[in-house]
Amino acid sequence: LLVQVTGATVKKLSWHGSIIRDCTWHPYRPTLVSSSWDGYLARWEASGDNEDPSVLTCDEQRTSPYDQTYGLSFAL
Secondary structure (H helix, E strand, C coil), X not given: CCCCCCCCCCCCXXXXXXXXXXXXXXXXXXXXXXXXXXXXXXXXXXXXCCCCCCCEEECCXXXXXXXXXXXXXXXX
């Protein structure tokens, strides 16, 4: 299997209500987890190894720091 990485946009993750802070792929499953400044985590599942990479579904399981403020201040 030879995969060419081009840097082209494949899919825009539009579930989050704020800017996506980070995302990472699972080491061996077709799963991506994204975190956002809205405080939510989202798990994205690809449909399979040989499927179109733009077909991702968002899992409804998510967490949020309810009634919690971030303790760090960010300087620009």
